[in-house]
Amino acid sequence: MAKHFKEKEKKPHRLLRIILIMLIIISVTYIIKYFIDRNATNHESDVLDSIEIDEKQITDDTTERMLQIKELQKENSDIVGWLEIEGTNINYPVLQGDDNSYYMTHNYKRETTSSGSLFLDKDYDWDIPSSNLLIYGHNNLDGLMFQELLKYEDEDFYKEHPTFRFTTADEDSEYEIISAFRSRVYYKSEKNVFRYYYFINAENEKEYNEFVDSAKENSLYDTGKTAEYGDQLMTLSTCAYHTEDGRFAVVARKK
Secondary structure: OHHHHHHHHHHHHHHHHHHHHHHHHHHHHHHHHHHHHHHHHHHHHHOHHHOOOOHHHOOOOOOHHHHHHHHHHOOOOOEEEEEEOOOOOOEEEEEOOOOOOHHHOEOOOOOEOOOOOEEEOOOOOOOOOOOEEEEEOOEOOOOOEOHHHHHHHOHHHHHHOOEEEEEOOOOEEEEEEEEEEEEEOOOOOOOOOOOHHHOOOOOOHHHHHHHHHHHHHHOOOOOOOOOOOOOOEEEEEEEEOOOOOEEEEEEEEEO
């Protein structure tokens, strides 16, 4: 009887040990994957520099970076450009997929990663082109992707970084920031709110101006810059935690 009781007593301890071992294995696997993903993402900014271009191909209309983008597109045709904000960690390829979910969990090599990629909204039409390049990226707490975009909440940071560079295979452009604001994903029932994340192509001048005016009105500070109908816009958007379903966005115009 005593022996039977002791065997019963051992079973819960054995089960706890098994659970503990499984948790340790899962934790170690997660940590290893995290550092692999982080290391791979950190090296994305070095990708362009690793692509060697024959200097004879560089002309007045074609920069080295444009040619590097063309070479990179041979690896993945979903690569539409390269975004760089000098002085930050934001220095990545920009992808465009058939939906707005794939590149939330995949890098430019189509490998699964928790960091995802910077990606252009699927509805942007390069044949028009549309009015606003709406680019999304994760707000990773480890400083990757668009985490540093939130530094634009500080006006002094904006003054030190008022422009950024966006390069495609066809042009190498500089954008100047006109607005930086906090927002959130609004309920369908809410009226008279600024759903900046729906604006890609203006149907007319009135719609374009309404977007620019709303971006300026919601800005955390006055940049002293604006845009006029016909200017190419770019909106950089990421998650923020000042409220439920919070968002932070920076709007810029091509110079």
